[in-house]
Amino acid sequence: MTPGHVNSGTGGAAEKPRLLVRRLSKRYGNVQALAEVDFELRPGEVMALLGENGAGKSTLVKVLSGLVQPDTGTIEIDGAAVTLYPSARSQTAGVAVVHQEYSSVPTLSVAENLVLGQAGVPSLWLPGRLRARARDLLSAVGLDHIDPGTLVERLSVAEMQLLEIARLLVRDARILIFDEPTAALADREIERVLAVIKRLAAEGRSVIYVTHRLPEVFRIADRVTVFRNGRSLPARPTSELNVDAVITMMLGRELQTMFPKRGTLGAQALLQVEALKAPGLVEPVSFVIRPGEIVGLTGQLGSGASAVVEALAGMVSPVSGRVLLDDKELSLRSRAATLKRGIAYCSADRKRDGTFAVRSIRENLSSPWVRSVARRGWISARGERERSGDIASRFAIDVKRLATAVGALSGGNQQKVAVGKWLGAEPRVMLLEEPTRGVDVGARAEIYQHLRDLCAAGLGIVVASSDTAEVLGLSDTIATFYRGRLTAIRPHAEWTVDALVREVMHQEAA
Ligand SMILES: Nc1ncnc2c1ncn2[C@@H]1O[C@H](COP(=O)(O)OP(=O)(O)OP(=O)(O)O)[C@@H](O)[C@H]1O
Ligand SMILES: [Mg+2]
Known part of the structure; x- marks a missing residue:
């Protein structure tokens, strides 16, 4: 609970809710996205809305913003029954939204x-x-x-x-909704967003805040509502909870380990990066990846961490320096050239180039390797089905929904498809940018485990991530970047959270 907050919890019972949702349901085909959901929001309160991927959070957000018409249920704002569909009505009623997918x-x-x-x-x-x-x-x-x-x-x-x-600031709204506003942001920008939201709540507006970054919840939310499989659990004050308790509410079980154990690294270099220069880098960058190694690159927005990954993927030009894969020089001229040598690349922006929204999950999963199951130009439907099914089940993607268009999946499930599709391509090196953005804690643990399994098979992995906990927990070696320069590279054991944050902020931190 924020000290001195207008909504002091104790007076809450007497206070009339700003928003009251009762027994709200919404079905898509055979998916019950919301099942008799109850939800309450008080004036001046920040309510965190949490739940696994596909739990129904964005569906509630879309109902409240008038994009989706609910099947049944009632909504009251300041004691008056309202209809929020279509969106013009929602706007008039004083609801403003930052959606998960930017608009x-x-x-x-x-x-x-x-x-x-x-x-x-x-x-x-x-x-x-x-x-x-x-x-x-x-x-x-x-x-x-x-x-x-x-x-x-x-x-x-x-x-x-x-x-x-x-x-959203332009609008004079009573109810502000943020659907994963920080998923694409690094620490610096997250601070800014949280500060803006706190200010808005202090002005008496009510905020619904959807996120998968659980530590944020404790910095900003007064209460927490958890959705599980389209159903709502009763709201709880944040002051009664901690991260583990929230995870247990979300998953319905405890999460044993978030980060899998590290394995042994190969002795020889798998990928040698020598004096790499590329757009976004002001100094040449050199490092080595051994088989089985995860190298985490981290920094603020525009630090150069992503620039390295994009250059290695053959995405940008001009690029200079030498990169050797298995001691043979690798051409970074094009994406096709690096892909041919076994470099898989998963971009941070799945909307631009990660997935094809109108294509089915199966087609998306098989897109990088579908040729390998083709005979004389004919795709083996069975081969495609089997391998896609295998990847889907390993990545907690519902195998029964393989024919569904990716665009109909929840945000986090789209991310799982974007990462998972590379597994079938049997790469030598995986390059990942923000691999768990928008992915729930349970599925995140599964992705980490999977990356470790790939390491055990001798792959090398480069992860560019702005998530400090992820970089520390996942990487064998961590490199920090600041304004286009590699500022430090050390084994994970030589880093602490503080040291990492300080290095990432560099001389900016006074
Ligand atoms: N337009 C649609 N057509 C079909 N199914 C849909 C559609 N929109 C959502 N769904 C389904 O409804 C369920 C709830 O999705 P929703 O987007 O609300 O989840 P979420 O809690 O926001 O998840 P995430 O954390 O991944 O963003 C999911 O199973 C999703 O696939
Ligand atoms: Mg969502």
Whole structure:
């Protein structure tokens, strides 16, 4: 509980709820996304909404934002029954949302996006005023460096997410909903988002905060509601809980180990990176990956950690330096060239290049290796089915839903498909950016275990991640980056959380 918070818990019982949801249900085909859900939100309160991937969190968010019509159930705002569908009604009722999948229009400018879709924005607003207003909003979320005239498609994923939050500030809403606003962000930006949300709640607005990053919950939420398989558990004050208790509520069981045991590393180098230079790096980078090794690269937004991964994947040019795979020089000229040598790459942005939303799970899972189950140009349906099924079951993807379009999956399940599809390609080296973004704790543990299994088979893995706990728990070797430079590289045992955070912030930390 935040000290001095307007909603002091004790007075809560007498207080009229800002939002009251009763026995809300929503079904998609044969998936019961919400099953008689109860949900309550008080004025000035931050409520964390938690649950495994597919538990129904985003479905509730979509109902409240008027994007989805519920099958049954009632919703009250400040004591009055409301209909929130379609979204214009939800807006009028004072609900504003930052959705899980960003929704800015990429071909418009930042300034235009900031005032899009808002009632009451004068259409003849002078560009100069628009610009000034946009600048204020951008600086509120720490995007001072972005020119309001920039096209949104030029922004990084993190910047887009911060832009979404800036968009929400424009609206004078009573109920603010954030669906995984920090999934794409590094520590620095997360701080900013949490500060913005605290301020909004202190002003008396009510906030629903969806996340898989559980430590955040204890920094920002007054209470916690957990969804399990479309059903709601009664809300609990955060002060009564800890991370383990929340995990047990989410999974319905205890989580034994988050990070699997490390294995032994091969003696020879698998991948040698020598004086690599690429866009986003201001100094050449050198390091070695041994068979069985996970090298974690970490830093703030734009630090260069992702730049290294993208260069090794053959995604960018110009690139210079030498990279040897099994002592043979590797051409980084193109994605096709690196893929051919067994370099698998899983991008941080599954929406742009990770998955094909309209294709089935099976087609997505088999896309990197489908040719290997083809005979004379014909794809073996059986081969594809068997191998996809195998990957799906290893990754806790529902095997019965392999024909479902990936776009219909919950966010975290889409991420599992994006990572899992590379397993069938039998790579030598896996390059991963933010591999567990939006993935629930249970599935995250499974992904980590799987990466370790690959290591045991002699693979080398590079993970670029902004999640400090992940980098520390998963990696054998950790390299930190700051503004385009590799600043330190050491075995995991020589790092602590503090040392890692300090190195990542570098001289910025006073
Ligand atoms: N448009 C749709 N068509 C079919 N099924 C859907 C659709 N939208 C959601 N679902 C299903 O409803 C269930 C709940 O999904 P939802 O997106 O609410 O989960 P979530 O709790 O937000 O998960 P995550 O943590 O992964 O984001 C899932 O099984 C999902 O596949
Ligand atoms: Mg979701």
